[in-house]
Amino acid sequence: MNTLAALVQIAGVALAPLLPGSIQALKARLQGRRGPSAVQPYRTLRRLWHKSAVDPEGTSVIYWIAPPLVAACMLATLAIVPVGGHAGPFGLGHDALVLVGLLALARFALAAAAWDTGNGFSLMAAARELMISVFGEALLVLALLLAALPAHSTDLRAMSVAAASGHIWSAPAHWCGALAFMLVILLETGRQPIDNPDTHLELTMIHEGPLLEYGGRDLAFLQWAAGARHWVMLILGAELFLPHWGGFAASLGLLLAGVTFLCGSLALIETTQAKLRILRVPALLGVGCAIALAGAGMWVGGVGT
Amino acid sequence: MTAIEHVAPRAWRETVAQALLRGERFGGAWASGREGSLAWRALLTSPQGERVISCQANERQVESIVDLVEAAGWDEREAHDLYDMAFPGHSPLRALAAHPEDPAQWMTPVTGDGVHQVAVGPIHAGVIESGHFRFHVVGERILAVDPRLFYKHRGLERAAEGSNSEQALQYAQRACGACSVSNTLAYAHAVEDALALRPDRELRVNRTVLLELERLYNHLHDIGAICAGVGFAPGSMAFAALKDRAQQVNQRAFGHRFLFGSVCVGRGGFELDASSTDSARGAIRELHADAAAAWRELEFAGSVQARLDGVGVLSHSDAQRLGAVGPAARAAGIREDARGTSPRLAYDGFTPASPTAAAGDVAARLRMRAIELESTCELLEDLLRQPLAPGTTTAGGAAATTLGVGTVESPRGATTCAVELDGARVARLHLRTGSYANWPALAHAAADNLLPDFPLINKSFELCYACVDR
Numbered sequence: 001m002n003t004l005a006a007l008v009q010i011a012g013v014a015l016a017p018l019l020p021g022s023i024q025a026l027k028a029r030l031q032g033r034r035g036p037s038a039v040q041p042y043r044t045l046r047r048l049w050h051k052s053a054v055d056p057e058g059t060s061v062i063y064w065i066a067p068p069l070v071a072a073c074m075l076a077t078l079a080i081v082p083v084g085g086h087a088g089p090f091g092l093g094h095d096a097l098v099l100v101g102l103l104a105l106a107r108f109a110l111a112a113a114a115w116d117t118g119n120g121f122s123l124m125a126a127a128r129e130l131m132i133s134v135f136g137e138a139l140l141v142l143a144l145l146l147a148a149l150p151a152h153s154t155d156l157r158a159m160s161v162a163a164a165s166g167h168i169w170s171a172p173a174h175w176c177g178a179l180a181f182m183l184v185i186l187l188e189t190g191r192q193p194i195d196n197p198d199t200h201l202e203l204t205m206i207h208e209g210p211l212l213e214y215g216g217r218d219l220a221f222l223q224w225a226a227g228a229r230h231w232v233m234l235i236l237g238a239e240l241f242l243p244h245w246g247g248f249a250a251s252l253g254l255l256l257a258g259v260t261f262l263c264g265s266l267a268l269i270e271t272t273q274a275k276l277r278i279l280r281v282p283a284l285l286g287v288g289c290a291i292a293l294a295g296a297g298m299w300v301g302g303v304g305t
Numbered sequence: 306m307t308a309i310e311h312v313a314p315r316a317w318r319e320t321v322a323q324a325l326l327r328g329e330r331f332g333g334a335w336a337s338g339r340e341g342s343l344a345w346r347a348l349l350t351s352p353q354g355e356r357v358i359s360c361q362a363n364e365r366q367v368e369s370i371v372d373l374v375e376a377a378g379w380d381e382r383e384a385h386d387l388y389d390m391a392f393p394g395h396s397p398l399r400a401l402a403a404h405p406e407d408p409a410q411w412m413t414p415v416t417g418d419g420v421h422q423v424a425v426g427p428i429h430a431g432v433i434e435s436g437h438f439r440f441h442v443v444g445e446r447i448l449a450v451d452p453r454l455f456y457k458h459r460g461l462e463r464a465a466e467g468s469n470s471e472q473a474l475q476y477a478q479r480a481c482g483a484c485s486v487s488n489t490l491a492y493a494h495a496v497e498d499a500l501a502l503r504p505d506r507e508l509r510v511n512r513t514v515l516l517e518l519e520r521l522y523n524h525l526h527d528i529g530a531i532c533a534g535v536g537f538a539p540g541s542m543a544f545a546a547l548k549d550r551a552q553q554v555n556q557r558a559f560g561h562r563f564l565f566g567s568v569c570v571g572r573g574g575f576e577l578d579a580s581s582t583d584s585a586r587g588a589i590r591e592l593h594a595d596a597a598a599a600w601r602e603l604e605f606a607g608s609v610q611a612r613l614d615g616v617g618v619l620s621h622s623d624a625q626r627l628g629a630v631g632p633a634a635r636a637a638g639i640r641e642d643a644r645g646t647s648p649r650l651a652y653d654g655f656t657p658a659s660p661t662a663a664a665g666d667v668a669a670r671l672r673m674r675a676i677e678l679e680s681t682c683e684l685l686e687d688l689l690r691q692p693l694a695p696g697t698t699t700a701g702g703a704a705a706t707t708l709g710v711g712t713v714e715s716p717r718g719a720t721t722c723a724v725e726l727d728g729a730r731v732a733r734l735h736l737r738t739g740s741y742a743n744w745p746a747l748a749h750a751a752a753d754n755l756l757p758d759f760p761l762i763n764k765s766f767e768l769c770y771a772c773v774d775r
Binding site: 027031032033120121124128192193196198199200201202203204270271272273274275276277278279 | 423424425429430431445532534535536537538539542543546606608609611612755756757758759760
């Protein structure tokens, strides 16, 4: 089973770009446009891969090391996150806090690269990203904590197994965790109402900003990393907070259903919600933190368990 | 018909000051003439009518009136760059049309702890006209913004000089695509004003239809643009589709989506038979209902409405001081609309609308357009009841003069054209569009807002760059 899980995890490297692609395609249909097909990210990656990288004047090693570093971080998270409660022996462990650290490292690498180029828009967006991540990372940790409490462990495999039983759904803490994690997904995947992946308005960019100076293979790395971020977040959401029971095969099937459901939800949210005013974002994430803390309190207090 | 009152250079400021005291409004200023005998003229408007005052610019100098009328700021800056004029008293006289390298020569100086600049444009990430914005920000908050336009200055006004009045119309038309009717109509009115020609009823109706068709597709576009500004795709898609339907009406009836070539000097440029007006009227009636439905959807989209209130506020007094016009001014509570005072057009009994809460913010400007869309559709449905004859003009009894002024309400506000004739030739053409009047107001409204809200504020004014660049 672990070998099979490892194969699915490896397939994730290739399948990850399909997630943002299908969200975009679905969103286009919901908005009454034809839009690009779901495999558009692959075409973009192929095009970028054959182009030479851009080397802005005055940049140092920080600028060119960031894209492979970000991609490597995401590759490692793919190995850490289990599928169907199982994972291959990649030797990185499966600790939830390592995942938080890897995501933070990727974020830091990009922010440092934005600083290195000195591009106004990149810097501005990186500053926003860091400002929001102060709240976002707290929310991520709290949401993971809520999933770790029933498992008595921060091992993602144990957390997945603990969330598999039907009786977890009678615990309000689990619902609180699910809600908080949905906000984390919106934030980490850079989607509305927090960020707008389709924007052409430089002044409003958050996730897109630090990517502005990159081209060619560097940009391909970063685009793939964005896809991998979708993959990791949606898998994690489905593994830890959506129902999955039965054997490994059933879990994998439900995982697929869960990820599809989350993709549909993201497309729907992005279609029906305008972007938030930027200074409201911390407040939204703060509300998420409060909900998560309330959930933790209820779990510790034994409400519904 | 518009008489020029010549004023001694010494009395220039005094004349303007007294006019303002009497309640007259500044409507634009332009330089006229060649080397040696350059004149500086200003248009003053009041409910009773318009007059032009002029003074000789000895040694290319005229005393500045910018301390009396802030709205004259851009006119003086432009004349300094394009006519090499000096305006003692206007200090610092910052560059507008010229693009000096030294930032101190065109930017508002802003200094302080933690203040930094953000430069945007002239090349943007989207399909936007060429303009550069220099923001001075602290964190995400805008302290000041300097727009730098004139990247596509084509010298249309100069190019038009020496051509006959029909040729010069082509120059006015090419100033801007989305305002082609407003600009050409203001020009045609100006020439007819100079030649003392009066339009008959048919021509007035004919031109009113054109002007309202232009407003229809522009307002639909502008509402969609605000939706795009907050990332609300269903709204921007719905209004983009409605705008295209409005432009298809233009295409079917006039053979041009932007209504080019439909305005002529002294006569109507087209006629529409009963079947054409019927089909246009039917299409507009459907459009009217669909636009109202799309607007209702927008009113109930909470996430959109949450973005609009209190953003990009242009107060009533600032709008007045900076000479704002059009929907932007009406949204700030200034009930002025050139349509209400247009004897040359068929706006009988028109009263300017204004939103109940004229807060002057993005929400008010958006609502203003929705209100105007309503009256525009009603007016079009009314005027297209009968076939449109081309119409003509008749000599109005008064003697022809060399100067004429025409003002029409463009989708972005009052657009004024001044024409000076030398026999059959155009000696000077000056176009001051609604966008030109509103740019300083936009820059003012953006201050003290968040930088990521600027695209939204910009779109709520939705000013043309080409109209300004000319």
